[in-house]
Amino acid sequence: MSVLFFLQFGHEQLQKGRPIILGTFLCASQRPKKSPSFKIQEASSQNVDLPQRLPKNKKKPYPIPFEKIKQAARKDKKLAQMGIEKPLDPPKNGLLVPDLIPVAYEVVDAWKVLIKGLAQLLHIIPVYACSECSEVHVAQTGHHIQNCLGQTSASRRSFHSWVKGSINDVLVPIESYHLYDPFGRRIKHETRFEYDRIPAVVELCIQAGLDIPEYPSRRRTSPIRMIGKRVIDRGGYVEEPKPWRSANSYSLADLDTYGACGRFPPPTSSDVARIAQETMDAYEIVRMGVEKLMKKYTVKACGYCSEVHVGPWGHNAKLCGEFKHQWRDGKHGWQDATVDEVFPSNYVWHVQDPKGPPMRGALRRFYGKAPAVVEVCMQAGAQIPRKYVPMMRLDIVVPDSEEARLVA
Template identity: 70%
Template sequence: MVFIGYHLSASNSYSSTFKFKFQQFDKCRSTLPGVIICANRKLRPDESVWRPKQSTQNVDFPPKLPKGKKKPYPIPFNEIKQAAKMERKLTSKGIEKPLEPPKNGLLVPDLVPVAYEVFDAWKLLIKGLSELLHVIPVYGCSECSEVHVAPTGHCILDCEGRTSSTRHSSHAWVKGTVNDIIVPIESYHLFDPFGRRVMHDTRFEYDRIPAVVELCIQAGVDIPEFPSRRRSNPIRMFGKKVIDKGGNLEEPESLHVAKSSAILDFDTYRACERFPPPPLSDIPKIAQETIDAYQIVKKGVRKLMKKYTVKACGYCSEVHVGPWGHNAKLCGSFKHQWRDGKHGWQDATIDEVLPPNYVWHVRDINGPPIQSKLKRYYGKAPAVVEVCVQAGASIPVEYKPMMRLDIVIPDTDEAAMIA
């Protein structure tokens, strides 16, 4: 075996490299010479190494944000200040703000099919939950926002309602509805998101519809009852001021007519009364279709929010779909007196537009109710997922770690002996 030096290119960064030439001999013949090259190249800063993703076994529950504090910014505040600084720099130089669809009022053609897919899946989600609630019992607390999917309410003492002290923090359970499973987050419908803003005195001139539906309308879905302006000429902005709206167009008068069948398809109010109980043999199929529709809605809304602007209040649950938030003085959360009831608008997250509404996961429906002493052994899941799983749907992979399926739940007497 002979060592041979190997010259490498100076453009790439390599570690020590060796090249060996060897020849094997037999009793009667010899084989052809072969070459072994061992080289280790250092990675550049812009390169990455693929590694297999390690699946987490159990994850912690999402923390509850304190009510007496502002929500954290989804975008780092330094990036927000840097973007504002660049915008002021362009304004001082007399340069118009560069805008791309949909920031300039035009539709994104590639996202129009996504909007229709989300809208159809949203209607299928409401229909499936309305049918499943005839079979799967759901309870909601009349004093707080707690929801439980089981034949009876749980016994965990964590009620935060106004009269919870008289009940020793136990929940006051009543029969739940679709609004207990899907938290109703509504937004004002705007004919032109870049037109006049919703003021406090004119707030009753606009209809309130689910924020997911309003996002789909602005992304290209056409609903006759809720018209939306489709621009052919982009808007122009100089700093924060709109200097050209792409032509003037009068807004149609608000219809305020009785809800048609098309509107009722995506409305969660009294949805269980519109759909009859399904046959018991179809329950697993409906559950799987419902959980698939929920996954489509969540994935599609996340994709639309990367392009279309959605604002959320940093203090309360108000959401507005559009480039700017409205001016209705309806915020009653932390220190609203200092803001005269105005909302503190910031970029919204997917959990603010489509709240997951986590509930306790019940492994055995026919078993004993959930106890406070065994609270740390139970898992959680979104209310939609919990309803569909109890109806026979398969558990999505991303929710298994939070549901804590691999933890053995001890008896009440054994819990005190576990470290």
């Protein structure tokens, strides 16, 4: 982009007899111009980096910059010192967001389809899991990449100890305590067994407006009021009603992955591709729905372990056993959760030929990755979304081990 402008000025010498000098300057600035296809090339990248594993001896990074967290805390503290109530919008004030109620129902319906589809596909798509670490592989045999981090990995030279995988290895179960009133009393360590543990996705949908008779939830008609961090009006404590069953209620078994492979028979060969595509579509609906709900509804995650709590603040159960848990007396280090902590992607190696030779560590830089659900559905015949293609590295031809050293 070129910038041109004229500068005209007058200069008069102070000495007598000198004329007035008028001048005009032409200034130009030439900046490098980007090619028209720059944005297109930037948007559709050919390959992207593989996801990195977070170290176990460090705290997870904050999803929101810490400076913004401190600024918001200072603002709340200043309002509290002045005795001014904290302005709260739904759902931060305990009221539902009407526009997100259909999203909650859509997510739960897709969640049930996802569990059923995976349970059927795992009868025909082999999945292996390491008995010593969290590695999962979708192929006819386990890979030979030496990246096991288990306790006995040194004796196996970091080779994995493969066993037959289950649906929980593909769709990682993240559970949360179900609360009748998220703004009520906090869960204490001594009272933790009085609350049910259900999938965090289902609990998020319940708090967003989904009604399940087995898991009742308090629906407020008047907002709560807060000054700083103190709730001054929550409408009183209401005793939790006993859960009841009705003929039209959700089947609780359909909402959980436990025993799913035993509940659903293997599909016929003509239905495999259709079920794979339905499962792939359901996975995308759940992920996009959870992301949409989490923009409004608060979900907390421990900065050290995988514990998740759906609500405005975390619970007080002392169950954390990760890095420096002795310093915290087992209490969780709560911070805002990300979508991957509530609905993990669970990346696995993408296998271009599931019936081919096992993957080797010498060629790992040529391999791509994909979420485990996406890999299972793709091997079953589903069309995958384009956003997963760059990480799967479908355009890379994996060389032989002898050719790998010749590749730049």
